[in-house]
Structures are given as structure tokens and as C-alpha cells.
Amino acid sequence: MEKKRYPQINETVYQETLENGLNVLLVPKPELEQTYGVFTTNYGSIDNQFVPLGEMNMVKVPDGIAHFLEHKLFEKEDHDVFQEFTALGSSANAFTSFTKTAYLFSTTTEVKKNTEILLNFVQDPYFSDSSVEKEKGIIAQEIQMYDDQPNWRAFFGIIETMYEHHPVRIDIAGTVDSIQNITKDDLYTCYHTFYHPSNMTFCLVGAFDAEEMLQVIRHNQQQKTFEPVQEIKRESVMESAHVYKKQAVLHMPVVTEKCMIGIKETPTQNPDQFIKEELISEMILDYFYSKSGAYYQELYDLDLIDGSLGFETERQGSFAFSLIGANSTNVEQFRDVVLRQLDTFKSYTFSEEAFTRMKRKMIGGLMREMNATSNIANSISQYHLLGIDYFTLLPTLEAITKDEVEAFMHQWITADNVSAFFIKKEAEHA
Amino acid sequence: MMNETVIEKQGYRLHMIQSNKFKTLHFVAKFIAPLSREDVTKRALLPFVMQQATENYPTSNAFRQKLDDLYGSTFSMDGSKKGEMHILTARMSVVNPSYLSANEPILEEAVRFFNEALFAPKVVADGFDPKIVAREKQSLGQKIDSIKDNKMQLANMRLIEEMCEGEVYKTHVHGYPEDFDHITPENLYQYYQQVMNEEPFDLYVIGDLTELNVEALCDQHIERSTNAPMPSMQATEKTVVEPKEIIEEEPIQQGKLHFGFRTHTHYSDDDYPALHVFNAIFGGFPSSKLFINVREKNSLAYYAASRFESHKGLLFVFSGIAPADFDKAKTIILEQLEAMRKGDFTDEQITEAKSLITNQYKENLDEAYGMVEMLYNQQFSSKTKTIDFVSNIEAVTKEAIVRVANRIELDTTYFLTQKGAE
Known part of the structure; x- marks a missing residue:
């Protein structure tokens, strides 16, 4: 077991890769009441074409299957796993993203038992025809709930304008139609391919003893048998650097119209550079578009936003994009102004004072994120799967120079990597 | 399990909570008054207006940049319903200086800023800045509209309206756009003064306070003449006649x-x-x-x-x-x-x-x-x-x-x- 101290932030991480390939990360924080555990597989909605374990040929599975599988792992032949956690007073949950599926618990007692339940239920699938059919009704309601949410529609709307082929353009939950095709066998195929321990990370953050918990996890894993470690073959989809469509519109029964602007990027494959680009793009967006930002202020002064302006950057191994979006009473003008603002990036330079301020703000933001066990556990797991040590973000951020930020910014926006998506009111009926 | 010390200060109750769980320090201020249809739009508008500008940070830009300079401190303010009372809450968090390599007086600056945001807003003649008030009425109006696009919230709001017809609890916490015409920079400022001078004020400070003299900083920077006792939470009871x-x-x-x-x-x-x-x-x-x-x-x-x-x-x-x-x-x-x-x-x-x-x-x-x-x-x-x-x-x-x-x-x-x- 490797023990690593991070004196600046006063954290310690224990890491070990077990014989079966499972990566374990433990962050003891004895000052807390709770412990948060998360078991993450490097498998999400974009992994829809792959060679199944032990087979030769690439297959394509129905849209929404990773998320469907996440739901179904909780159900066993004679009980629901939620009940095992609730019997201990703990809460459990799970989520599926573009690239990850994560199962989690949080508890203030019985860390060992909770850990074993989590490891065991994720590693013991039970799918039947009838339980798969039953889930379709529940997930259809989940999809329809999201379909009524303009923010969710805008998020996928902008992604669909940016990407032509990449499966990031498919809604994580799939559609009411696509999930109808999912079978028990499909679920087992995906499960056996992507839930091998060597494709997974188990992380605990909170009130426990690291040595003791590592023993528990080791012992649990030694009792189970797995196939030998094999490389997973996933289809890599060719996607051009420019956006698929410059703009698109969705009409919905909304009171407030929305506009999203997307910047499509090509992620670097170098982990050190990757994390720098992530920090830099967040820092730039924050500098211009948070409430202290000059471009936020301009949009506000022009009456184009109502305080709902949001921005984010999403970077993964095979895709990267940044978004700026808001409710607006004039969505076209909002787009025009943001496009003009983004166009200034190619020659923009910062004063030393401004650069110090933007960096300080990011430092404070990172510290604040580290207040929550759930944030630490999810971030440490997800960055680990990208080959990045989460607790080195702070020193990496501190070392970023003004020249690096400007160099990134000058090449960020091109003539054809920006798109717009509108949510507009439905036409008035007479 | 919560290590709280309550100290009656001139004009407020200071609650100090020692905890080594966070890398930040948190300040929370609460003001409380009976919920009323008459005042609710003013109370809803105040957090919007107060976060725009103060005496020393007279633009929204200057206000937010000051927070950024304090290592990305956060400040937010909102109104909420608790029973038949309405509570205005302001929250600020700042990185605990012991995690920063440089020895900077950010804690004192933060306390000073928090006090200014609450007690020294930007004033023009006898009221708030009219431009800010006009623009923030618009922001609040858009916020009210956007609730209608969240169907869960909409259904919840309609349920309470129907259920609590005739009771003060049905009052919308975001206020009513039809009141905007009657709210002027002057009468909003008068109402603000009433809140700040008369309502019960509780100030909470949480974080690793050892070796940080937070109480002294509060004594030095937070000024208020009198405080009021906590009101009773008694709410009106209603028995259902016909569902x-x-x-x-x-x-x-x-x-x-x-x-x-x-x-x-x-x-x-x-x-x-x-x-x-x-x-x-x-x-x-x-x-x-x-x-x-x-x-x-x-x-x-x-x-x-x-x-x-x-x-x-x-x-x-x-x-x-x-x-x-x-x-x-x-x-x-x-x-x-x-x-x-x-x-x-x-x-x-x-x-x-x-x-x-x-x-x-x-x-x-x-x-x-x-x-x-x-x-x-x-x-x-x-x-x-x-x-x-x-x-x-x-x-x-x-x-x-x-x-x-x-x-x-x-x-x-x-x-x-x-x-x-x-």
C-alpha cells in the first residue's frame, strides 16, 4: 500500500492496485462523522460500440444501456439492494455519466458492512426478463421527466449541434423507444465487458482506519474469481474538429427562452497537459462570465441575461467542450454578443493584477470543493481513471503562468468550432 | 456534537461554532420577520439589490472582484419561509487563512466586507440606486417566470396556493410582479432600514477558529445598536372541512x-x-x-x-x-x-x-x-x-x-x- 501525504491541504491518500486489477483509494478523515464510498467503472453512455469480453467482433448496443444497467444492478433475485443499505441507516445511490458509472453510499456507522455490501452488489449481477421489462416503465418516467426540463433539453441540444458522430450526442438515459430494445442478455454482455475489477476504482473518504479497511477490501476481493485482465476494445469514432451545425432550435412550451453556446475542442492525450487545459479553460470562463466578469457585465448591461448565466467545461479522453448559456429575452442578440466576445480571445492579454485575481479565485474554489467528502471521492476516482492525481490540482494550478493561459486562449476559438442552440417558445395558436 | 458558543453582542447574537472539518470559514447572518403579503416582494427584492453594490464597491463588478481578490470568497443572499415567518439569510465563505502560504489579512477583509454588504449598501439621495432597483425588479421578475418552466416547482407552488387559501402561508417567497410599480428606491430603502435596525439578527461563524481571533474582528467591524428577541413560531391552525x-x-x-x-x-x-x-x-x-x-x-x-x-x-x-x-x-x-x-x-x-x-x-x-x-x-x-x-x-x-x-x-x-x- 502506498501512502501519500499532501501537507499543504492536510490530506493523506492510501493507494493500492489489488491482484485482480481493482484500484483502491482511501482518504481517512477522522474529524468527520460520515464516510462516503464510491465504486466507479470506466464505462458510460458513450461506450455503445465495443468487442464483448471473449468475442471477436464489434457490437453496437441500444442507447441508454449503461444507465439501464446502473438501475438494474440494485435489484437481486429476492431483494432490492437499497434495503440492505437502509437497514444499516445508510443511504445509497448511483449515477451514469458519458464516461463513468458510479455506485455510492454514505453512512455514519458500520463502514465495513457498507463497504462489503457495495462491493458485493456491484460484483453480483442478477438480471431477469421480467425485471428488465418492469424497469422500462420506471426509466420511461425518468426520461419524460427530463424531457419536460428546458435546461436538460438545452444541454443535449447544444451537444447535438457540436457532434455529428461521437456518441456523446446520445442522451445518457436513451429514449423511451431505444430502451424498449434492451434485453437481459445485452445487460450481461455490457456487464461482463466493463465491470471487470481492472476497469474499476473503489474509493472511501471519511471516518475510518485505512489499514483496517484495506484488509476488508482485499479479503473481499480474494474470495471472488474474475477473468484474467484483458484490454477492452472500444470503437473510436472519428469526429472532425469543427462543429456539426452552427445552430439549431427547439420549440418548447417555455415561459423563458434560452440560448446555449458551445465550444468544441480536441482533448489532449497527455495527462499533465489535460489537467492544465481543464483548469485554464475553467479559469478563463470564470474570469469573463462569472458575476465579476467584464463579459457578464456587458450582457447584463445590455439586458440580455437575468442572472441565470451559466458556464461549464467538460473534458474526457475522447471529447471536450465548453458551454455558456442563459435565459434571455433576446436569444439571437445574446448569441451575437457572446460570439463577438469569444472572438476577442484570439488576441486577449491579461494584466498581472487580473491574472493574480483569477488564479486566487480558482484556488479558493478548489479548497471549497474539498469540504465535501462526496466531491473528494468522486473527483479522486474520476481523475484517477484519467491518470491524474486530484490532490495535485492545487500545485498545478499555482504553477500555471499568464503566458500559458494566454497561449491556450489565443488558439481556443476558431472560425468553425462554435455553435449555438436555442430553446424558443412555441408559435402562438390562434 | 456541535460545539456552539452564543454571545450576546451589542445589536446581535454571535454564535461561534468550532469545527476542524472545513478548509473554509463560514459566516451566516439571519434576519427574521412575520411573513406578510404586503412586505414579501420588498423582502424578495432586497437580496437582489444588496448584492449589486455597496458604498465602497459601487458596481456589481467591483463588488464581485473584491470577493475574487479574497481567494474566491463567496457571498450570497436569499429569502425563505419558515412556518409563517420570513427569513433573510446572507452567507459568506472564505478560505481558512491557515491553508494559504502567504500571510494575508483576508479574514479581517472578509469580516469587513460582510459587514459592508449588510449595513452599507450603495445609496443615492434617500434611496437605493434607482438604476439598480429597476434592473433587479426585472431580474426578480424573470426568476418568477422561470419557475413556471420547472413543473415540479410549479405544481408545488400551485398546491400551496390552493391548500392555504386565506392563510398567510400561501404567500410566494419570490414576491409578486404586480407590486413592482409601488416599490420605489426610497420606500425599499426605508424598508431595508427597518429590517437592519429592528429585526432579530443572528450571526453564525463556523470553522477552525482556533488561533483566529474572529470574535475580536466581529467586535471591531460589525456595528448595530440594538437587537430584538426571537419571535414565537406559532402558526395558525386549520382543520380540514372538505378535501x-x-x-x-x-x-x-x-x-x-x-x-x-x-x-x-x-x-x-x-x-x-x-x-x-x-x-x-x-x-x-x-x-x-x-x-x-x-x-x-x-x-x-x-x-x-x-x-x-x-x-x-x-x-x-x-x-x-x-x-x-x-x-x-x-x-x-x-x-x-x-x-x-x-x-x-x-x-x-x-x-x-x-x-x-x-x-x-x-x-x-x-x-x-x-x-x-x-x-x-x-x-x-x-x-x-x-x-x-x-x-x-x-x-x-x-x-x-x-x-x-x-x-x-x-x-x-x-x-x-x-x-x-x-
């Missing part, structure tokens, strides 16, 4: 079936812990009756849950269903309440419910703002300091849960459904 059923239509895909009940059990009552346990068995968790029966057994919904309001004595049930399943879902949901009334639950379920509640409570102790909310709530308890939440929950009996269940009355069923659905 209402309201069905409305919107162009939506998923129907929202919500219920409003009256619990007749309040925060200071002896049966209050039993209401917690009731809710945990009935609908508060994924192992509760609602989730199991509506979702797991009948696949009718993705979510089906209940939540209670402690001070006014209300219980709400929420579910998102296909429009055609209205009757079926309604029957199943009301059957679960009936089962609770008959005591149709096991000792194991009671034990489990208690440990779920205890777990949730303890998890809240790891969150700074969660701790403040619990401590602030405790001030409304009529009982003196024997509030040990965990042992009160442990002591709840099955009889008490059944008693609580039998006091609960259905008041209003609200269904927001698809336009043109059968």
Missing part, C-alpha cells in the same frame, strides 16, 4: 401528482420526533412505503416521496406519473397513509427508520450551512436546552407513530397533467 381536488393542464409529458396534508404536529410538540419517524417509514427514503409501492411494485413513477414542514404543520407528497395513471397512483398513495394509520409496519421498519434519520442528522453535522440551519431552528423550540435529537428519535414508540398518522388530514390533491390527456 379539495384540483386538476390543471399544461403542455407537458409527465404529470405531477402532489398532495398536501395537515399534520397538526409541530416543531415544539412532544410528538415531533414521532413525525420524523412516521415520514421516514411513509415516504422520506427509498425504502419507504411510497417509493416501494408506487415505483418498485407498480412502476408508476420515477420519484414518489414525502416531506414535512415543521413549523406550519404540513406534509407534502410528490410524484411524477404518466397522465393516464392518475387514479391508480392516487389510490396507491392514499392506501400507504391508511396503512400507517392502522399501524401496518413492523418493528424492524421502525428501527431502520430511526437509524436513517440519525444517519442523515449526523451527515448534516459535516456541512457548515446544514449545521447553521439546525442550530437556528433550535432557537424556536419552546423547550429549554434538553434537545438531544438522536435520543429523542430513539425514544419514539409505535403508538406515537400511529397517533401522529391519525392526526394527519388530507387537505388538497393537486394534479398537473398533459393538455388534452384523458
Whole structure:
């Protein structure tokens, strides 16, 4: 077991890769009441074409299957796993993203038992025809709930304008139609391919003893048998650097119209550079578009936003994009102004004072994120799967120079990597 | 479990909570007044206006840049309803200086800033800056409009409007756009002065306070002449005469079936812990009756849950269903309440419910703002300091849960459904 101290932030991480390939990360924080555990597989909605374990040929599975599988792992032949956690007073949950599926618990007692339940239920699938059919009704309601949410529609709307082929353009939950095709066998195929321990990370953050918990996890894993470690073959989809469509519109029964602007990027494959680009793009967006930002202020002064302006950057191994979006009473003008603002990036330079301020703000933001066990556990797991040590973000951020930020910014926006998506009111009926 | 020291200062109660769980320090200020239809729009507008500009930071840009300079400190302000009271809350968090390599006076700067944001807003002549007031009326108006695009919130708001017709609780916390014309920079400023000079003011500071002289900084920078005692939380009681059923239509895909009940059990009552346990068995968790029966057994919904309001004595049930399943879902949901009334639950379920509640409570102790909310709530308890939440929950009996269940009355069923659905 490797023990690593991070004196600046006063954290310690224990890491070990077990014989079966499972990566374990433990962050003891004895000052807390709770412990948060998360078991993450490097498998999400974009992994829809792959060679199944032990087979030769690439297959394509129905849209929404990773998320469907996440739901179904909780159900066993004679009980629901939620009940095992609730019997201990703990809460459990799970989520599926573009690239990850994560199962989690949080508890203030019985860390060992909770850990074993989590490891065991994720590693013991039970799918039947009838339980798969039953889930379709529940997930259809989940999809329809999201379909009524303009923010969710805008998020996928902008992604669909940016990407032509990449499966990031498919809604994580799939559609009411696509999930109808999912079978028990499909679920087992995906499960056996992507839930091998060597494709997974188990992380605990909170009130426990690291040595003791590592023993528990080791012992649990030694009792189970797995196939030998094999490389997973996933289809890599060719996607051009420019956006698929410059703009698109969705009409919905909304009171407030929305506009999203997307910047499509090509992620670097170098982990050190990757994390720098992530920090830099967040820092730039924050500098211009948070409430202290000059471009936020301009949009506000022009009456184009109502305080709902949001921005984010999403970077993964095979895709990267940044978004700026808001409710607006004039969505076209909002787009025009943001496009003009983004166009200034190619020659923009910062004063030393401004650069110090933007960096300080990011430092404070990172510290604040580290207040929550759930944030630490999810971030440490997800960055680990990208080959990045989460607790080195702070020193990496501190070392970023003004020249690096400007160099990134000058090449960020091109003539054809920006798109717009509108949510507009439905036409008035007479 | 919460290490709180309360000190009566000139003009406010200072609550210091020592905790080494956070890398930040948190300041929370609370002002409280009776909820009223007449004042609510002004109270809703104040947080918008006050976050725009102060005497020394006269533009929104300058205000926010000061926060950025303080290592990305955050400041936010909002209004909320608690029973029939309205609370204005301002929150600020700042990195604990002991985590920063450079020795900078950011804590003192932060206290100074917090005080300025509350007590020294930008004033033009005898009022707030008219430009800011006009623009922020627009922001608040847009916020009110955007609620209509969130169908769960919309259904919840309509349910409360219908259910609490004739009671002050139905007042919208975001205010009413039709009041905007009557609000001027001057009368809003007068109202602001009334809040800041007269209302009970509690200031909470949480974080690793050892070696930081926070109390002295507060003494030095926070000025207020007098304080008022905490008001009573007594809310008006209403007994249901005839349950209402309201069905409305919107162009939506998923129907929202919500219920409003009256619990007749309040925060200071002896049966209050039993209401917690009731809710945990009935609908508060994924192992509760609602989730199991509506979702797991009948696949009718993705979510089906209940939540209670402690001070006014209300219980709400929420579910998102296909429009055609209205009757079926309604029957199943009301059957679960009936089962609770008959005591149709096991000792194991009671034990489990208690440990779920205890777990949730303890998890809240790891969150700074969660701790403040619990401590602030405790001030409304009529009982003196024997509030040990965990042992009160442990002591709840099955009889008490059944008693609580039998006091609960259905008041209003609200269904927001698809336009043109059968």
C-alpha cells in the first residue's frame, strides 16, 4: 500500500492496485462523522460500440444501456439492494455519466458492512426478463421527466449541434423507444465487458482506519474469481474538429427562452497537459462570465441575461467542450454578443493584477470543493481513471503562468468550432 | 456534537461554532420577520439589490472582484419561509487563512466586507440606486417566470396556493410582479432600514477558529445598536372541512401528482420526533412505503416521496406519473397513509427508520450551512436546552407513530397533467 501525504491541504491518500486489477483509494478523515464510498467503472453512455469480453467482433448496443444497467444492478433475485443499505441507516445511490458509472453510499456507522455490501452488489449481477421489462416503465418516467426540463433539453441540444458522430450526442438515459430494445442478455454482455475489477476504482473518504479497511477490501476481493485482465476494445469514432451545425432550435412550451453556446475542442492525450487545459479553460470562463466578469457585465448591461448565466467545461479522453448559456429575452442578440466576445480571445492579454485575481479565485474554489467528502471521492476516482492525481490540482494550478493561459486562449476559438442552440417558445395558436 | 458558543453582542447574537472539518470559514447572518403579503416582494427584492453594490464597491463588478481578490470568497443572499415567518439569510465563505502560504489579512477583509454588504449598501439621495432597483425588479421578475418552466416547482407552488387559501402561508417567497410599480428606491430603502435596525439578527461563524481571533474582528467591524428577541413560531391552525381536488393542464409529458396534508404536529410538540419517524417509514427514503409501492411494485413513477414542514404543520407528497395513471397512483398513495394509520409496519421498519434519520442528522453535522440551519431552528423550540435529537428519535414508540398518522388530514390533491390527456 502506498501512502501519500499532501501537507499543504492536510490530506493523506492510501493507494493500492489489488491482484485482480481493482484500484483502491482511501482518504481517512477522522474529524468527520460520515464516510462516503464510491465504486466507479470506466464505462458510460458513450461506450455503445465495443468487442464483448471473449468475442471477436464489434457490437453496437441500444442507447441508454449503461444507465439501464446502473438501475438494474440494485435489484437481486429476492431483494432490492437499497434495503440492505437502509437497514444499516445508510443511504445509497448511483449515477451514469458519458464516461463513468458510479455506485455510492454514505453512512455514519458500520463502514465495513457498507463497504462489503457495495462491493458485493456491484460484483453480483442478477438480471431477469421480467425485471428488465418492469424497469422500462420506471426509466420511461425518468426520461419524460427530463424531457419536460428546458435546461436538460438545452444541454443535449447544444451537444447535438457540436457532434455529428461521437456518441456523446446520445442522451445518457436513451429514449423511451431505444430502451424498449434492451434485453437481459445485452445487460450481461455490457456487464461482463466493463465491470471487470481492472476497469474499476473503489474509493472511501471519511471516518475510518485505512489499514483496517484495506484488509476488508482485499479479503473481499480474494474470495471472488474474475477473468484474467484483458484490454477492452472500444470503437473510436472519428469526429472532425469543427462543429456539426452552427445552430439549431427547439420549440418548447417555455415561459423563458434560452440560448446555449458551445465550444468544441480536441482533448489532449497527455495527462499533465489535460489537467492544465481543464483548469485554464475553467479559469478563463470564470474570469469573463462569472458575476465579476467584464463579459457578464456587458450582457447584463445590455439586458440580455437575468442572472441565470451559466458556464461549464467538460473534458474526457475522447471529447471536450465548453458551454455558456442563459435565459434571455433576446436569444439571437445574446448569441451575437457572446460570439463577438469569444472572438476577442484570439488576441486577449491579461494584466498581472487580473491574472493574480483569477488564479486566487480558482484556488479558493478548489479548497471549497474539498469540504465535501462526496466531491473528494468522486473527483479522486474520476481523475484517477484519467491518470491524474486530484490532490495535485492545487500545485498545478499555482504553477500555471499568464503566458500559458494566454497561449491556450489565443488558439481556443476558431472560425468553425462554435455553435449555438436555442430553446424558443412555441408559435402562438390562434 | 456541535460545539456552539452564543454571545450576546451589542445589536446581535454571535454564535461561534468550532469545527476542524472545513478548509473554509463560514459566516451566516439571519434576519427574521412575520411573513406578510404586503412586505414579501420588498423582502424578495432586497437580496437582489444588496448584492449589486455597496458604498465602497459601487458596481456589481467591483463588488464581485473584491470577493475574487479574497481567494474566491463567496457571498450570497436569499429569502425563505419558515412556518409563517420570513427569513433573510446572507452567507459568506472564505478560505481558512491557515491553508494559504502567504500571510494575508483576508479574514479581517472578509469580516469587513460582510459587514459592508449588510449595513452599507450603495445609496443615492434617500434611496437605493434607482438604476439598480429597476434592473433587479426585472431580474426578480424573470426568476418568477422561470419557475413556471420547472413543473415540479410549479405544481408545488400551485398546491400551496390552493391548500392555504386565506392563510398567510400561501404567500410566494419570490414576491409578486404586480407590486413592482409601488416599490420605489426610497420606500425599499426605508424598508431595508427597518429590517437592519429592528429585526432579530443572528450571526453564525463556523470553522477552525482556533488561533483566529474572529470574535475580536466581529467586535471591531460589525456595528448595530440594538437587537430584538426571537419571535414565537406559532402558526395558525386549520382543520380540514372538505378535501379539495384540483386538476390543471399544461403542455407537458409527465404529470405531477402532489398532495398536501395537515399534520397538526409541530416543531415544539412532544410528538415531533414521532413525525420524523412516521415520514421516514411513509415516504422520506427509498425504502419507504411510497417509493416501494408506487415505483418498485407498480412502476408508476420515477420519484414518489414525502416531506414535512415543521413549523406550519404540513406534509407534502410528490410524484411524477404518466397522465393516464392518475387514479391508480392516487389510490396507491392514499392506501400507504391508511396503512400507517392502522399501524401496518413492523418493528424492524421502525428501527431502520430511526437509524436513517440519525444517519442523515449526523451527515448534516459535516456541512457548515446544514449545521447553521439546525442550530437556528433550535432557537424556536419552546423547550429549554434538553434537545438531544438522536435520543429523542430513539425514544419514539409505535403508538406515537400511529397517533401522529391519525392526526394527519388530507387537505388538497393537486394534479398537473398533459393538455388534452384523458
